[in-house]
Amino acid sequence: xxxxxxxxxxxxxxxxxxxxxxxxxxxxxxxxxxxxxxxxxxxxxxxxxxxxxxxxxxxxxxxxxxxxxxxxxxxxxxxxxxxxxxxxxxxxxxxxxxxxxxxxxxxxxxxxxxxxxxxxxxxxxxxxxxxxxxxxxxxxxxxxxxxxxxxxxxxxxxxxxxxxxxxxxxxxxxxxxxxxxxxxxxxxxxxxxxxxxxxxxxxxxxxxxxxxxxxxxxxxxxxxxxxxxxxxxxxxxxxxxxxxxxxxxxxxxxxxxxxxxxxxx
Ligand code: HEC
Ligand code: HEC
Numbered sequence: 474x475x476x477x478x479x480x481x482x483x484x485x486x487x488x489x490x491x492x493x494x495x496x497x498x499x500x501x502x503x504x505x506x507x508x509x510x511x512x513x514x515x516x517x518x519x520x521x522x523x524x525x526x527x528x529x530x531x532x533x534x535x536x537x538x539x540x541x542x543x544x545x546x547x548x549x550x551x552x553x554x555x556x557x558x559x560x561x562x563x564x565x566x567x568x569x570x571x572x573x574x575x576x577x578x579x580x581x582x583x584x585x586x587x588x589x590x591x592x593x594x595x596x597x598x599x600x601x602x603x604x605x606x607x608x609x610x611x612x613x614x615x616x617x618x619x620x621x622x623x624x625x626x627x628x629x630x631x632x633x634x635x636x637x638x639x640x641x642x643x644x645x646x647x648x649x650x651x652x653x654x655x656x657x658x659x660x661x662x663x664x665x666x667x668x669x670x671x672x673x674x675x676x677x678x679x680x681x682x683x684x685x686x687x688x689x690x691x692x693x694x695x696x697x698x699x700x701x702x703x704x705x706x707x708x709x710x711x712x713x714x715x716x717x718x719x720x721x722x723x724x725x726x727x728x729x730x731x732x733x734x735x736x737x738x
Contacts, residue, residue, distance in 0.1 A: 507582050514579025517572055526563075529583055537563060538642065544577070544584035546640055551690070552577055607721035608649035609639065611714055615706075627702070634703025637696040641688050650715040656684055661707035661714070672704070673697055 475483065507515060518524070526537035547555075556573045559565035568576065586606050612635050619628040638644075646657035663672065676697045679687035692700060707714065 508578060510575050510578035511582040512579075513572075513575035514577070517568075517576055518579060521566060530588075538645065540580060540583070542584050542586060544581040545586070546642065547580075548640070548690075549577065552580075604649050604718065604722040605644050608714075608718045610721060611717045614717075615710070615714070627706075630699050630702040631706040634696075634699035634701065634706075637692060637700050638703060641690070641692075643688075646685075649718055650711070660704060661711045664701070664704040664708035669701060672701060676700055 523540075524533040526534045528535070528539045528541070530541050531539075553573055554560065555563055556566050556568035556576060586609065612631075616628045616632045616635070619625050643660075646653055646655050647660050648657070650659055650661055652659050667675070675685065676688065676692050679685045681687065
């Protein structure tokens with residue numbers, strides 16, 4: 474049995490550790506708090522339980538797409554339509570313009586490619602984490618490096634094709650420099666293996682029966698040309714781009730502390 478003196482000591486230790494723990498929790502510095510508008514968006518996010526269907530940084534439900542990088546992918550016209558009339562299994566929410574703007578701000582501030590990218594949770598856990606972000610940075614750097622050189626005009630087309638690619642959900646299925654677990658082939662090999670008219674057809678219509686949906690929003694002829702330029706660039710520089718992507722993708726871990734603090738008001 475504890476003597477009264479020991480009980481007092483035990484109590485003091487418990488109270489002290491509670492104090493220290495509380496101090497640690499509440500002084501945990503958040504690098505960048507959310508803006509006023511984004512906090513309104515977060516309140517709507519919580520009120521409508523968006524997370525039951527969507528994920529941020531791998532957390533959440535799986536009926537809808539991962540929204541970690543939705544802000545770089547979904548344009549404002551589509552956001553308005555999503556948040557008013559809905560789309561497919563995404564319910565109509567009837568948001569006002571103000572609510573849509575607040576939600577857009579929240580999505581924008583949660584989208585931090587330098588911290589993490591949303592990834593399909595398939596295959597071996599951890600495999601491929603960060604590869605998409607690394608790939609995007611490598612392409613951006615390659616385009617930037619060509620500025621002012623003779624290759625600049627071609628690289629401008631590559632950049633346009635890359636933009637057409639990353640603003641559609643292609644990377645949900647196609648992974649950089651390898652076939653993905655859902656059977657989407659390595660796109661850096663396509664330009665060498667598929668005739669350009671067949672390629673143009675896939676980009677225009679997808680191959681719905683084989684698991685490749687028609688691109689949304691659709692790719693017009695100029696987008697498809699630019700995308701083909703991007704795929705040719707990948708094929709022509711495959712080795713260097715893959716090595717650079719691997720070098721960048723290694724040693725990445727998600728720094729939760731650096732995320733805008735979205736879970737609690
Ligand atoms: C019942 C499940 C469900 C709920 C709840 C839900 N969504 Fe969705 N959401 C979906 C589905 C399914 C899609 C895909 C629809 C499509 O592509 O036609 C989607 C699509 C989206 C997209 C477009 C993503 C992209 O990459 O194209 C955004 C943005 C989005 N939802 C935001 C939200 C927000 C914000 C909320 C809460 C206010 C919310 N959703 C609530 C199911 C849901
Ligand atoms: C839902 C998953 C999914 C999405 C999203 C997707 N693809 Fe695909 N894609 C596939 C699959 C699966 C195949 C293989 C189809 C087959 O076997 O014929 C494929 C095939 C292709 C091919 C033909 C490759 C070849 O060698 O025959 C190209 C090119 C392509 N996709 C480009 C894209 C682009 C560009 C986007 C974005 C606009 C995109 N895909 C979005 C799943 C997807």
